[in-house]
Amino acid sequence: MRALGAFWLLVGAVLLGGVVLLDHLGPPEGGVPPSLARGADAAAPAAAPAAGPAPPADDGAAPAGAAPSAPPPLPGASAPVAAAVPAAEGPPVAPPPGGPLPAAPEPPPLAAQAQAHAHAPRPGAAADRPIPPPDPALQEPSRHGPLPRIGAEGRTAIRAYGRAFDRGEARPRVALLVGNLGLSAAGSEEAIRRLPAATALAFSPYAARPDPLLERARARGMEVLSALPLEPANYPVNDPGERALLTTLPAAENASRLDWALSRVAGQVGAVGALGPMRGERFAALPDSLGAVQDTLRARGLLYVDPRPGAPSPARAWGRAVDVVVDEPATRGEIDRRLAELERLARERGSALGLAADVSPVLVDRVAAWAAGLEARGLVLAPVTALIRRPEELPRAP
Numbered sequence: 001m002r003a004l005g006a007f008w009l010l011v012g013a014v015l016l017g018g019v020v021l022l023d024h025l026g027p028p029e030g031g032v033p034p035s036l037a038r039g040a041d042a043a044a045p046a047a048a049p050a051a052g053p054a055p056p057a058d059d060g061a062a063p064a065g066a067a068p069s070a071p072p073p074l075p076g077a078s079a080p081v082a083a084a085v086p087a088a089e090g091p092p093v094a095p096p097p098g099g100p101l102p103a104a105p106e107p108p109p110l111a112a113q114a115q116a117h118a119h120a121p122r123p124g125a126a127a128d129r130p131i132p133p134p135d136p137a138l139q140e141p142s143r144h145g146p147l148p149r150i151g152a153e154g155r156t157a158i159r160a161y162g163r164a165f166d167r168g169e170a171r172p173r174v175a176l177l178v179g180n181l182g183l184s185a186a187g188s189e190e191a192i193r194r195l196p197a198a199t200a201l202a203f204s205p206y207a208a209r210p211d212p213l214l215e216r217a218r219a220r221g222m223e224v225l226s227a228l229p230l231e232p233a234n235y236p237v238n239d240p241g242e243r244a245l246l247t248t249l250p251a252a253e254n255a256s257r258l259d260w261a262l263s264r265v266a267g268q269v270g271a272v273g274a275l276g277p278m279r280g281e282r283f284a285a286l287p288d289s290l291g292a293v294q295d296t297l298r299a300r301g302l303l304y305v306d307p308r309p310g311a312p313s314p315a316r317a318w319g320r321a322v323d324v325v326v327d328e329p330a331t332r333g334e335i336d337r338r339l340a341e342l343e344r345l346a347r348e349r350g351s352a353l354g355l356a357a358d359v360s361p362v363l364v365d366r367v368a369a370w371a372a373g374l375e376a377r378g379l380v381l382a383p384v385t386a387l388i389r390r391p392e393e394l395p396r397a398p
Contacts, residue, residue, distance in 0.1 A: 128197040128221035131161050134266040138301070144256075145263035148300045156301030158318065161267050162385035163198060163223050172346040173382040174374065175200065176367065177305060177322070178356040179227050180276040181217075182207025191359045192216050196371040198381040202227040202272045205261040206241055218267060223383050225305065226262055226271040228293070230280025240275050247283055251292060258296055269385055270303030270319065277328070277357045279307040291316050294391070303388050307355055315393045322355040327363050335366040346379055351387050 138157055139146040148157050178195065179202040181188045192201070192213065200223040203210050217224055229240035231247050243261065245254045262271065273280040273293070284290045284306070294317035297304050304314045306321035313320045323345050326338040339354070346352035356363050374381055 129164055130221055131163065131218035131223070131267065133215075133218065135160055142259055142263060144260045146266065147259055147263055148268065148302055150299070150301040157267075158269050158301060158303055158385055158388075161218075161223065161269050163221055163383035165383055165386040167386070169380055169382070171378060171380045172343075173351040173387060174342055174346045174354070174379050175351070175382050175384050175387045176326070176342075176354045176356065177202060177225070177272060177384055178359050178363070178367075179272065179274055180204050180358045181224075181227075182210045182213055184359075185209070185213070187359055187361070188213050189216065190361070191364050192220060192222065194364050194368050195222075196368070196381055197221045198383050199367070199371075200225060200269075200384040202274070203265045203268075204275060205229065205243065205264040207264070210265060214266060223269050223385060224265060224267060225384070226265045226268050227275050228258070228261055228271050228273050228280065229275045229278075230273045230283035230293075232275075232278035232283075233281040235282055238278050240278050240280075244275075245280075245283055245289075245293070247286055247289060251289075254289065255292070255296065258293060262300070262302075268302065270305065271297060272305040272307055272355070274307035274355070274357060279357075281308065284308065284311070298391065298394070303385070305353070305355075305384065307357075313389050314391055316391050318388050318391060320353060320387055320389050323352045324354045325357060326354045326367075327356045327358060327360070330358065330360055330363060332362055332366060335363060336370070339366070339370045343374075343377065343379060351382070353384065353387055 134146070135151070137151045138148060138155065138160055140149045141147075150156055151160075175198075176196075177200045178191060181191065181201045182203045183206065193216075195201075197220045201217055202225040203214065204227050206229075207213075214224060229244035231244060232238045232240060235246075243257050245257050249257075262268070273284060273290075294304050294314050298317040302317075304317040304319040306312075306314055306319070307325075309322055309325060311321040324338050324342045326342065327335055342352050342354045356367070371381055
């Protein structure tokens with residue numbers, strides 16, 4: 001037993017002596033071997049967060065020409081293949097042994113960039129052209145503000161601010177006019193951003209600051225119109241506002257109110273006789289009152305859209321009546337059903353015009369989804385100016 005104890009005492013003394021000797025000698029020259037260092041780097045992602053933005057680069061910390069360090073590979077991914085990164089001048093430079101790793105490949109595009117790429121024009125497709133800004137040559141001053149007028153050589157707002165369209169297009173044409181823009185800035189901006197560019201927009205004259213929205217709509221190539229506050233059915237329960245054209249007012253007062261409404265929307269192609277769901281039925285029932293509005297619009301080079309489905313085309317102004325009101329009621333299923341009805345009418349008649357009385361999130365969603373497959377179904381979305389008709393009472397030139 002004494003011999004066994006002596007043996008273990010000797011083993012312990014040898015081990016203790018080895019530890020003391022290693023501590024005295026210190027680590028090997030050069031630190032940790034590069035192979036072990038790379039192995040440690042490769043294992044690092046297991047302890048790194050699963051996601052999150054990379055820290056910003058320290059400008060000025062790295063010497064000129066140094067390659068940026070590579071982010072760790074995703075867990076489970078194979079190690080990246082080292083590739084020489086071309087410098088600004090001269091041949092590719094490989095990293096020195098034990099130095100920084102090669103630069104990582106380009107990261108995937110950000111979400112906004114990917115979305116922009118997805119919506120880029122297809123090869124061979126014509127990009128949307130912006131609508132020109134308001135032309136002073138097509139305006140005249142008034143006590144309410146600038147009003148549209150016909151320019152030199154008969155130049156009109158319909159031609160100047162109408163969206164380009166191939167008049168030889170043989171497919172059935174569908175046009176859509178969305179109303180009541182400008183009352184909600186956020187809702188209007190969303191509609192301008194998401195609706196198809198061929199959609200026409202009718203701006204309320206009561207909008208507080210319409211100019212920035214009008215500029216955005218023109219930049220997308222969208223036609224704009226004035227929404228006229230005409231006396232509706234069941235007035236005054238249905239109230240079109242303090243500047244509405246009423247059946248009880250003198251003709252001169254209605255003419256002044258019409259000028260005020262037209263002065264609120266610059267760069268318009270015309271007007272629609274609806275303010276949201278109110279379609280001016282009581283005012284339109286008086287032929288002389290409605291005729292006076294159409295005379296004024298025609299004399300100013302503007303078109304008129306009658307918002308009453310089934311009404312005759314304007315007799316004294318360029319324009320047409322709508323065929324379908326697509327958002328009464330403004331539910332998902334009803335909007336889809338009425339858009340399908342609009343398509344059916346376009347196939348039967350060659351063209352059809354729809355009116356969305358009030359811009360809303362559900363309307364924007366359904367119209368955007370509907371329009372995405374319209375061409376695949378054999379139709380084309382056309383601007384309102386491509387569907388207007390000649391006024392019946394306007395004499396033709398000999």
